[in-house]
Amino acid sequence: MGEHASRLPASVAICIATFQRPDGLRTLLRSLDALVFEAGPTPEVSVFVADNDPAESARPVCDDARTWLRHPLVYVAEPTPGVANARNASLAPALERVEWVAFVDDDETVAPHWLDALLATQRATDADAVTGPVLPRFEAPPPTW
Numbered sequence: 001m002g003e004h005a006s007r008l009p010a011s012v013a014i015c016i017a018t019f020q021r022p023d024g025l026r027t028l029l030r031s032l033d034a035l036v037f038e039a040g041p042t043p044e045v046s047v048f049v050a051d052n053d054p055a056e057s058a059r060p061v062c063d064d065a066r067t068w069l070r071h072p073l074v075y076v077a078e079p080t081p082g083v084a085n086a087r088n089a090s091l092a093p094a095l096e097r098v099e100w101v102a103f104v105d106d107d108e109t110v111a112p113h114w115l116d117a118l119l120a121t122q123r124a125t126d127a128d129a130v131t132g133p134v135l136p137r138f139e140a141p142p143p144t145w
Helices: 022-033 059-065 083-095 114-125
Strands: 011-018 044-051 073-077 100-105
Touching: 011 022, 011 083, 011 114, 022 044, 022 059, 044 059, 044 083, 059 073, 073 083, 083 100, 100 114
Parallel strands: 011 044, 011 100, 044 073
Antiparallel strands: none
16 A cells, blocks of 8 residues: 555445344444544445344344444345354455455444544554454453353
8 A cells, every 4th residue: 555545535344243132233333323533534434234143133223223323334134143154244245345344243332433543553554454452341240250
């Protein structure tokens, strides 16, 4: 990536595999709606949700989110069990449209500068992949084991 290209806005797919966590998915989508970009150009962000529940429990959440989420959202049903199948199902339509892919799980939320920091690190290092820490926040204290 040349110096000029590093200043262009990126196109990013945020891929989410979900399984029977409609409340967690809704909370995650709300955190994605609050993303801010200050370290570089504002990217074009799209959200791809792969529902691994044959009953499609995430569909109503996604349909509702399309009314308030500022990023386009694509819903994909993936009835074949397994997180790898769900991740691949979210990735397939994303790769047709974007330069970069970010994965996040339905039991997580992101900080407002999460994607901005990842993209800034990529621009600064010209890396093919970047990662960041996942800090646990439990609803209830976990067992000591």
